[in-house]
Amino acid sequence: MRYQPLNLGRWVLWSATAIVFVVAPLMFTESFALTLLIQMGTMIIFALSYNMLLGQGGMLSFGHAVYSGLGAYITVHALNLVGKGAFYIPVPLLPLVGGLAGLVFGVLFGYVTTRRAGTTFAMISLGIGEMVYACVLMFPGFFGGEAGISTNRVVGQPYLGLSFGPAIQVYYLVALWCFVCIAAMFALTQTPLGRMANAVRDNPERAEFVGYNTQHVRFLQLALSAFFAGVAGGLSCINFEIVSAENVSAIRSGGVLLATFIGGVPFFFGPILGAVVFIFFVVALSGFTKAWLLYLGLFFLVMVLYAPGGIASLLLMQIPVIRARRFGELAAPYVAAFAAALLALAGLIGIVEMVYRLSEQGARTELALLGFAFDARDLAPWIAFGAILAAGLAALRRATRWLGARWSSIQQDLLARQP
Amino acid sequence: MRQVIELRDVHKSFGTTKIIHGVNLAIGAGERHAIIGPNGAGKSTLYNLISGRFPLSAGQVLLNGEDITGLKPHEINRRGLSRSFQVTNIFHNLSVYENIRCGVLWSAGCGYSFWHRVGGLAEVRRRAEQTMERIGLARRRDVLAGTLTYAEQRALEIGITIAGGASVVLLDEPTAGMSRTETAQAIELVRQVTEGKTLVMVEHDMGVVFGLADRISVLVYGEVIATGTPEEIRANPAVQEAYLGALHKETAHA
Structure with missing residues (x-):
């Protein structure tokens, strides 16, 4: 045996x-x-x-x-x-x-x-x-x-x-x-x-x-x-x-x-x-x-474009980093990227929901997200959500660059250690 | 001597282009047979005809006296003929060990089994490990084949070919694209792993061919113009004219 x-x-x-x-x-x-x-x-x-x-x-x-x-x-x-x-x-x-x-x-x-x-x-x-x-x-x-x-x-x-x-x-x-x-x-x-x-x-x-x-x-x-x-x-x-x-x-x-x-x-x-x-x-x-x-559909699109190996590949990619005890360095950029993504998502959700309410015949146009009440027929929420989305995307861009830089430096170190 | 491979008046055309016209060839058991010829002579096509990759336009191919004309590649392989490829043809996303094991599975009688655990098949593992040892890739066992160096991939190519223990081995330019030292090593490998088997080999390196082969066939424009021992081929004026002479001129220019 x-x-x-x-x-x-x-x-x-x-x-x-x-x-x-x-x-x-x-x-x-x-x-x-x-x-x-x-x-x-x-x-x-x-x-x-x-x-x-x-x-x-x-x-x-x-x-x-x-x-x-x-x-x-x-x-x-x-x-x-x-x-x-x-x-x-x-x-x-x-x-x-x-x-x-x-x-x-x-x-x-x-x-x-x-x-x-x-x-x-x-x-x-x-x-x-x-x-x-x-x-x-x-x-x-x-x-x-x-x-x-x-x-x-x-x-x-x-x-x-x-x-x-x-x-x-x-x-x-x-x-x-x-x-x-x-x-x-x-x-x-x-x-x-x-x-x-x-x-x-x-x-x-x-x-x-x-x-x-x-x-x-x-x-x-x-x-x-x-x-x-x-x-x-x-x-x-x-x-x-x-x-x-x-x-x-x-x-x-x-x-x-x-x-x-x-x-x-x-x-x-x-x-x-x-x-x-x-x-x-x-x-x-x-x-x-x-x-x-x-x-x-959007989620699927994002996965196909940025993570063709799916959620499983995203998880498995972390294993060598965790093994090398370097995951701590990534925690901050991960949190930042996550927060930025949430912000962008909030802006996107606001806009999408307003579009759906307006496009539907006889639907109520007043809605509430996270306790905020607003009307899709007003201009203000469009500007607000548009701004949130833009800010979120800009923040996400910076966060992913930060993450990418740390990630590649860790990967280089890991590669260098291999025989 | 018993004939292992016999080609009878084999023809092959692609559309109106005749690539092979009327090749007759007999290769005996245990023989190391080299096929040489200038580029475009149809050497690889001849291999593809023997191994079932392409259908013949006319003629007959016999393996151990049995007609294998028109059989599928896997059927021909099961009858004991295994081949390698000029352009490396391996399973890129599988490990070295798994590549070799793929070559072993059928001949070990596993078939299409979905009721055996492949890790528990001791005979398969033993033969796969033995083959890895022989081709010198035992240390690279769990490396993905796609990430091997070129020379290692060529060795793996030979490994997959011989893993099943076929008695007839067709190698298509095993040293293609290799440096001098790599070529020497590859040829030593070929010599070892084909011990006691019938070997047919396409090769460009004349030093290799004359050192390794028992007999040589010269293929020019889809026809075998001469077959014989290395000495006979060297002395054959037609060969010198059609092939070696041209090659000498090439080397002289280079």
Whole structure:
């Protein structure tokens, strides 16, 4: 047995993850927080499954919602049949039905999409997404048309006191599946197929010349990814008790791409962060403002431009600096940059909200931000927020220069110390 | 002697341009065979035809007596033929160890397995580490391949090629772009790692070719004008006229 110092760290990491899952609903007890957590758990599985394609296999898919959506549809029918007493599957195992459905459709569509890589793959995945969406609307008998198919997740007698009626029980069901799926998808990266998926992503030609059929590698990777997407679909079906055409739509496919990219495509755990942030935008922010999609879009844009490795890369970049005990030098510029960004954000939010109020027919134009009440039809708030935005941007520019200078001097020192 | 590679009247055209016309070539088991020829003679194209990268326009390629014409590169590789590339063709974002391991996986019988933990496959690790040792990159194990020096990348290129233990190895200018000392080291490496295998090699450096090869084929404008031992090739007037003479003139001018 070889001494593997990594193992301890790994145990700590996985245990910490498990503890977070257990403790999260105890910390945030409002019912809204629970809704948020459930959707985050589902999205984590979905985004990680998407990154099996994009991050690990180099396949940019515009139609990943096909697999989660169809998985959800099959689950909703299974759940309804269980409710009618046609057969019996315990509710906690229903996501497996979704997963198997995802797998079947992954095999079916993957056979077509994975014949080519690169742009062709992206285009075919887009086409299949549109095709499935059209089919869902064309066959209302099975898919329920625009309204979708509703269900009731409380079926049969409670088992061990679990009826899965209360949201907290749904949360723990999602948490358990989420943990298992994270572990399973991580394990897959450590298999011959997982490693060859990386190789095919990097250099498909060379992969052919070491004996691997790249098409086959992509196909298997997509089929497995579709399985986990189906599990996520099954869980969302149990959570929302309704599945509609929106579940297979291009909006969902685009959403998972956004979430994964924001989190960090090059890193296994990136999509986990991305899913959390994405659900925060979609669910929490959408309750506050109609402009949430604009904010999400701007955030995505900023990430693509300034942090293409996502949030995960921003975090990992700090590790060598912390190891070298130099992080203290960066604290001040970080705080300054953060404060400047907040200031700019406040100005931006003010302007965006006023634009939305004015553009909307019959909306009230008086609004309040941070206790300040004002009217979007007046000139003064426009000038004020414009000034705040300009001041914030100017400050951010100075702060990032300061940060950049310190950062590069630390990096130079770190490089110089290397042999 | 048993023929390992046999080309029968192989033709290749790109559009109306004929690159290879009517090449016949037989390479025996355990032989070190060099293919030489001026730039644009079709040496790399010939490799691409043998290894399945391009389809043939006409003719036949046999590997160990079996027809491999029209097979896909991965199918040909699985039959025991492995090749390197003139322009370094490695997995840039993977570590040195992972690059080598990619070369090992199929031949170790791992296939497309998603139920084995790759770190737990002792045989794969042993062979990958042995290969790294042989190409002298053991100390660079966890370095990303894209950040290696040029000479190291060339060594890795050979490492990936031989990692699977193929019995037939095609090397496409393993010393391309190297300095004198680097070339000497690379050739020593080639000599060691192809011990007991059939080696086919495209090479520009005549010193290297005549020192290493058992037999040499001269390819000029898509045709093999001569095949023979280094002495026979040196003495062949057609070769001198078509190739070596030209080269001597070049070196004389330089």
